[in-house]
Amino acid sequence: MTFDPTLFLPDDLLERIRERAPIHDRENTFPEQDLAELRAAGYLSILVPTERGGAGLSLEQAAILQQRLATASPATALAINMHLVWTGVAKVFSDRGVPGLEFVQDGAVAGDVFAFGISEAGNDLVLFGSDTEATPQGDGAYSFTGTKIFTSLAPVWTKLGLHGLDTTSPDGPKLVFAFIDRTDAVTTSDDWDTLGMRATQSRTTRIDGAVAAAEHVVRRIDPGPGADPIIFGIFSVFELLLASVYTGVARRALDLAVQTAQKRTSKKTGLAYSQDPDIRWRIADMSLAYEALPPQIAALARDVDEQADHGALWFTLLSGTKHRAVTMAKHVVDQAVLTAGGGAYFSSNELSRLYRDVLAGMFHPSDPESAHSAAASALLGPLQG
Structure with a gap:
């Protein structure tokens, strides 16, 4: 069906x-x-x-x-x-x-409402390490102290999923993934004043001894890359849903460009802009770029659903899809703005907002550097020395 x-x-x-x-x-x-x-x-x-x-x-x-x-x-x-x-x-x-x-x-x-508390300033290990302290409480619970950035849903979340590093346990260090409630041990900064994606309210979150109950401590794993399902689960779902958002931005920009071309008329020719060869090429270029992404996202998401085994290729497939989606979306929005003309430069124009929103895509993991590194490692093997 x-x-x-x-x-x-x-x-x-x-x-x-x-x-x-x-x-x-x-x-x-x-x-x-x-x-x-x-x-x-x-x-x-x-x-x-x-x-x-x-x-x-x-x-x-x-x-x-x-x-x-x-x-x-x-x-x-x-x-x-x-x-x-x-x-x-x-x-x-x-x-x-x-x-x-x-x-x-x-x-x-x-x-x-579950929020995502993984990103930390300067922590390019992302899922594989943390500057947040995770301290065992002796009963299976953990307390967390540290600072998380880009915490979307900041004003409304009720549970924060996060990670921290346990360096005190005999079998440590261990990377601990858990969920905490919003309590007095959590402070949300009012520091979200950005170029785009403003309504996400992805504010900085400071955590000072917030306790995750034992039943909400999900994983204790070795730091670094690994095969634990928490790593695969976060990476696969995060990358594919991010790719989906920016692909949706591109879809909207393409639709707005088509609408503009159909309703604007050239003073020079008396014809709709949809009849202008340059505009037609630009919109076709947008469509060709956009149309490749929805089936890619669908195929890879289906593989996650059906538990396909891509082995070591999973990380380059996932990071590559996210990278292609955000670069495609930026290209499509750029082209849409040029198609719409000077009116798109006004802040009241929806394309102006899309132009600002789409820029956020490059800052989400995986960034262009890590996506390219994963692809190079898959094809050429790891760096030597």
């Missing part, structure tokens, strides 16, 4: 989100109404199995939905992405018979 994304993101809901997007961008506020409507529509639990009360969608289907949501509000889609990453990791676990994240699935159904 063909998947119908309008069942989860109906046109009227999408239009309301689109109408609110420029307001939140202008005022630098979090889209509370978007979240409320998406929660009411069951969107927070789309990746939770039906037997636990969710919609039971696949990662492939969630990627389609995130592309659709991003056409209305890239920032809302990117913020929701971070919640969906954790429910997606929980799905990776349950699909493979790995216990430990059922509380994430149950929490999503109950209305919890």
Whole structure:
């Protein structure tokens, strides 16, 4: 049966989100109404199995939905992405018979909002290391102290998934992945004043002894690359849903360029811009770039869903897809702005906002350097010496 994304993101809901997007961008506020409507529509639990009360969608289907949501509000889609990453990791676990994240699935159904607390300033190890201190409490619980950056959903999250380094246990060092509640031990800075993606409100989060209960400590693993499902789960879901958001941005930019070309008329020829050979080439170029990405994302997400074995190639396949999506999206938005002409330079023009939003893509892991490094290692082997 063909998947119908309008069942989860109906046109009227999408239009309301689109109408609110420029307001939140202008005022630098979090889209509370978007979240409320998406929660009411069951969107927070789309990746939770039906037997636990969710919609039971696949990662492939969630990627389609995130592309659709991003056409209305890239920032809302990117913020929701971070919640969906954790429910997606929980799905990776349950699909493979790995216990430990059922509380994430149950929490999503109950209305919890999960945020992603992995990024740290200057930590280019990302998933493979942490500057946050993880201290065992003797009963299986851990306390965490450190600073996380780019914490999307900052004003609204109820659970923060994070990692820290345990250097005190006899078997350490160990990288600890866990979930904490929002308590007095967590301080959210009001420091999100950025060029684009403003409604994500991805503020800095300072953690001072916040405790994760034993049942919410998900993994203790060796630092560095490894085969643990927490690493694969986070990396695969994060990269593919990010690629989806920026592919959705490109789709919207392409649609706006087509609309502009059809309604503008050349004073020189008296014809619609859609009849101008240069404009036609530019729009065709946008389409050729965009059309390659949705099937790539779908195929790789399906492989995650179906537990395909790409072995050591997984990381270059995933980082490469994310890299291609963001570079494609930037190219398409650039072309759309040129197609629309000087009107796109005004801040009231939607393309102006897309132009700013799309720039954020390069800052998300995997960055261009790590994507190229993964590809080179896959083809040439690791660096010697």
